[in-house]
Amino acid sequence: xxxxxxxxxxxxxxxxxxxxxxxxxxxxxxxxxxxxxxxxxxxxxxxxxxxxxxxxxxxxxxxxxxxxxxxxxxxxxxxxxxxxxxxxxxxxxxxxxxxxxxxxxxxxxxxxxxxx
Amino acid sequence: xxxxxxxxxxxxxxxxxxxxxxxxxxxxxxxxxxxxxxxxxxxxxxxxxxxxxxxxxxxxxxxxxxxxxxxxxxxxxxxxxxxxxxxxxxxxxxxxxxxxxxxxxxxxxxxxx
Numbered sequence: 001x002x003x004x005x006x007x008x009x010x011x012x013x014x015x016x017x018x019x020x021x022x023x024x025x026x027x028x029x030x031x032x033x034x035x036x037x038x039x040x041x042x043x044x045x046x047x048x049x050x051x052x053x054x055x056x057x058x059x060x061x062x063x064x065x066x067x068x069x070x071x072x073x074x075x076x077x078x079x080x081x082x083x084x085x086x087x088x089x090x091x092x093x094x095x096x097x098x099x100x101x102x103x104x105x106x107x108x109x110x111x112x113x114x115x116x
Numbered sequence: 117x118x119x120x121x122x123x124x125x126x127x128x129x130x131x132x133x134x135x136x137x138x139x140x141x142x143x144x145x146x147x148x149x150x151x152x153x154x155x156x157x158x159x160x161x162x163x164x165x166x167x168x169x170x171x172x173x174x175x176x177x178x179x180x181x182x183x184x185x186x187x188x189x190x191x192x193x194x195x196x197x198x199x200x201x202x203x204x205x206x207x208x209x210x211x212x213x214x215x216x217x218x219x220x221x222x223x224x225x226x227x228x229x
Contacts, residue, residue, distance in 0.1 A: 004159070040221065
C-alpha cells in the first residue's frame with residue numbers, strides 16, 4: 001500500500017515569492033491534515049479536512065496561507081507571499097476518518113521550505 | 117487547551133542500555149495517547165498507542181502505559197539498539213475535542229555502539 005505522498009521534498013525561495021505544496025493521502029483515507037514543524041518542535045496543525053470540507057482551520061494564517069482539497073482526495077497548501085518565518089517542514093498526514101483507529105495518523109515525508 | 121510535555125533531549129545512550137522518555141499530558145477530555153518516531157529524512161510513523169487508562173501499547177520492544185492518575189505515558193525499552201536512534205514524539209488525540217491532535221516537541225535519541 002502506498003503511503004502519503006508529498007512533493008516537492010525541498011523548496012528554496014526568496015521572501016515575498018509564492019510557493020505551493022502538494023499531498024496525496026493514502027487511498028480511502030477521508031481525513032487529511034497539514035502540519036507545520038519548526039526546527040526542534042513537534043508538528044502544529046494548520047488545517048484538517050474531512051473529505052473536501054475544511055473542519056478545522058483555526059491555526060491557518062489566512063492572510064497568506066490557503067489550502068484546498070477539491071475532490072476530497074489530494075490537497076494543495078499555498079503560501080503567498082512567503083516570509084522568512086515560514087521556513088519549516090510542512091507535513092501532510094491522513095487517517096481513515098476522525099473516529100476510526102482513534103485518529104491514528106499516517107505522515108508523509110514532508111516538504112522542507114527555506115525562505116531566503 | 118490540551119498540551120503534551122516531553123522530557124528534554126537530546127538523550128545519548130550506549131547500545132543495550134535501558135531507555136525511558138517521559139511524557140505527561142493535559143487534556144480536557146479522554147484522549148488517546150500515541151508515540152510517533154521520526155527517523156532521519158523520513159516522516160513520522162506510529163510506534164505505539166493506548167486508547168484508555170491502564171492500556172499498555174507495545175511495538176518493536178518499546179512499551180508505554182496510559183496512566184490516568186499521573187497523566188503520563190512514558191516510553192520505555194529494555195535494551196536499545198543503534199537503529200533506534202531517532203526523534204520520538206508523544207502525542208494525544210482528543211475525540212471529545214473534535215479529534216484534535218497535540219504533539220510534544222520531540223526527544224532526540226542517539227544510541228552509540
